Amino acid sequence: MRPDLSAVPIVDLAPLVHGGPDKRSAARAIDEACRGSGFFYVVGHGVDEALAARIDALCRAFFAQDLDRKLEIRMEKAGRAWRGYFPVGGELTSGKPDIKEGIYFGAEHGDDHPRVRAGLPLHGNNLFPDLPGFREAVLAWMAEMTRLGHVILEGMALGLGLPASYFAEHYTADPTILFRAFHYPPPHDASEGWGVGEHTDYGLLTILRQDDAGGLQVKSGGLWIEAPPVPGSFVCNIGDMLDRMTGGQYRSTPHRVHNRSGRNRISLPFFFDPGWDAKIQAIDMGRADGRAGERWDHQDVHEFRGTYGQWLLGKVAKVFPELGRTAGVT
Ligand SMILES: O=C(O)CCC(=O)C(=O)O
Numbered sequence: 001m002r003p004d005l006s007a008v009p010i011v012d013l014a015p016l017v018h019g020g021p022d023k024r025s026a027a028r029a030i031d032e033a034c035r036g037s038g039f040f041y042v043v044g045h046g047v048d049e050a051l052a053a054r055i056d057a058l059c060r061a062f063f064a065q066d067l068d069r070k071l072e073i074r075m076e077k078a079g080r081a082w083r084g085y086f087p088v089g090g091e092l093t094s095g096k097p098d099i100k101e102g103i104y105f106g107a108e109h110g111d112d113h114p115r116v117r118a119g120l121p122l123h124g125n126n127l128f129p130d131l132p133g134f135r136e137a138v139l140a141w142m143a144e145m146t147r148l149g150h151v152i153l154e155g156m157a158l159g160l161g162l163p164a165s166y167f168a169e170h171y172t173a174d175p176t177i178l179f180r181a182f183h184y185p186p187p188h189d190a191s192e193g194w195g196v197g198e199h200t201d202y203g204l205l206t207i208l209r210q211d212d213a214g215g216l217q218v219k220s221g222g223l224w225i226e227a228p229p230v231p232g233s234f235v236c237n238i239g240d241m242l243d244r245m246t247g248g249q250y251r252s253t254p255h256r257v258h259n260r261s262g263r264n265r266i267s268l269p270f271f272f273d274p275g276w277d278a279k280i281q282a283i284d285m286g287r288a289d290g291r292a293g294e295r296w297d298h299q300d301v302h303e304f305r306g307t308y309g310q311w312l313l314g315k316v317a318k319v320f321p322e323l324g325r326t327a328g329v330t
């Protein structure tokens, strides 16, 4: 099947990155995409290609190691911080083991961070692979992705007719950030399951760097369409909290991955989400409700009242049930 490139639009972020009169047209393009498939590519983002190539190479080197080496930073070692490596089959995105392995990173919270002291899950120090330059590259990447997250949310606010600083003021002054590096091995046979099963993302915005293997599929208008690799771009999609805030006018779109390329696929999703204590509230949209019907997980995101931290804990405990039990979340 030929990928339908037109289905996932490409937005040039340069006017938002550098400022100028075309800001509003970039914001409009984001707004249209969020009301449509909920997915868009961004180019003109200003992220250093050399840094992207370095991260990609480091991740390939990490995943190519023996399992024992990789397990030296297994998630169990980080306990409640929920960081580190999980092996193929270790994550259950939609209730079944995914055919992928990965590493979870987050903000580097020191031991005296108040939420680490309070023993909150998902807070703490990262477990970095023992490969030269890995730590520095990941920290630089997370800083770049955070910068980009702020730029895209400024565009989104403008597209919604809100002040550019709306999300920064209400939700992302101290964002919850999660960075994951995934490796999807080529399947042994056609009957093997999904690299990532159908799901929606939990928060505000996901910014994904994918390599040239392809395999990301997006549910648009009831049909599964491909989001094929576009060199130098990031794939962006919105998560459940934006769907919730916009009364469903912005779509938190189901997606999944199947690596049929015959080679290793590396993808680098970055999640730019509301602050831990941010109270999630509806934006006054002044227009008709756009809620969709029954969701993939049978939850009603619009019924949710509470902080982002509460929402995220419930979600993560489902995909890593054992860790959820250890951390006392389930
Ligand atoms: O690897 C990909 O292309 C998608 C990953 C994804 O959907 C996720 O981590 O939420």
Ligand SMILES: [Fe+2]
Pocket: 199, 200, 201, 206, 255
């Ligand atoms: Fe996702």
